[in-house]
Amino acid sequence: MQFQKEDFESVVCDFCGADDYTKRYEKRGFWMVQCNKCGLVYTNPRLKQEKIAALYDADYFQGHGFDRSIDYVKDVKDHTKGTDGYTLEDWDCDTILSLLPQERRTNARLLEIGCGTGVFLDKARKHGFECQGLELSEYAANFVRQMGIPVETKSIEDANYPPESFDAIVMREVIEHLPHPLDSLKTIHSWLRPGGVLFMATGNYDCPERKLRGSDWFYFMPEGHLNIFSNSTMRKYLQKVGFRKVDVTNQGDKLMDMLKDWKILTPNVSKPRNIFKRSVFIMMRSINHFISSGMRIYAVK
Numbered sequence: 001m002q003f004q005k006e007d008f009e010s011v012v013c014d015f016c017g018a019d020d021y022t023k024r025y026e027k028r029g030f031w032m033v034q035c036n037k038c039g040l041v042y043t044n045p046r047l048k049q050e051k052i053a054a055l056y057d058a059d060y061f062q063g064h065g066f067d068r069s070i071d072y073v074k075d076v077k078d079h080t081k082g083t084d085g086y087t088l089e090d091w092d093c094d095t096i097l098s099l100l101p102q103e104r105r106t107n108a109r110l111l112e113i114g115c116g117t118g119v120f121l122d123k124a125r126k127h128g129f130e131c132q133g134l135e136l137s138e139y140a141a142n143f144v145r146q147m148g149i150p151v152e153t154k155s156i157e158d159a160n161y162p163p164e165s166f167d168a169i170v171m172r173e174v175i176e177h178l179p180h181p182l183d184s185l186k187t188i189h190s191w192l193r194p195g196g197v198l199f200m201a202t203g204n205y206d207c208p209e210r211k212l213r214g215s216d217w218f219y220f221m222p223e224g225h226l227n228i229f230s231n232s233t234m235r236k237y238l239q240k241v242g243f244r245k246v247d248v249t250n251q252g253d254k255l256m257d258m259l260k261d262w263k264i265l266t267p268n269v270s271k272p273r274n275i276f277k278r279s280v281f282i283m284m285r286s287i288n289h290f291i292s293s294g295m296r297i298y299a300v301k
């Protein structure tokens, strides 16, 4: 895709407001820079919002856009055929449930922001959550509606849920796309009930793959990935916004998928109870912490 000079805007650091950075990596004519004050990594200059919005069309959701790794339409097909079994999404649901107060684990209200075609929401519904979605793409939202799950096609800024509407809010591979993550996280925090859980998954800037591959790290997609977090910058964000308990773990999808395939992870538990399985689980998570490219983040209000 070709862009013109007027398609770009220069931005300051979202977290601390500084305009003081070091250029780190160049990719497809974009620069990923790192704030000298707080360490946040962000794309600068970046595409203007209206340009970015145009990237999330039907092609994007079928893996023909700037992110070739996604194919939500195929995910929906696998999911509706019922061939996907106990997936990582199921495990994520079990983990969220384990963090909620006991009395709120049934019919807990869950919002997924950037729910795409709704596979996670349908899984969450099977775990007893009362689900709804927020999704910018009308194309993707239609898949969710067909599952009978309510979804609004709005941005976080335009959605006006009353304060303390939800027990759980989920953002999988979304926060890196948000133009103003600090403002969005403040809003999301206000939507959660006290004791509610925010679960996020995103890339980890400090992972070995970035250090080895530099700008070829797959997570650098500067057209749409506007901010890239590390354990420490993510923690700073969540603490600033007011979450009282923050757990940032480096658990990407690959190793967790293996644990699931080896039946170490089983339905309805977030941590294996069997001592042998639990030891394997803890060991694998420790290894994963040093090799994974992704983070799974749990924050409790």
Ligand SMILES: [Zn+2]
Residues within 6 Å of the ligand: 013, 014, 015, 016, 017, 018, 035, 036, 037, 038, 039, 040
């Ligand atoms: Zn900064």
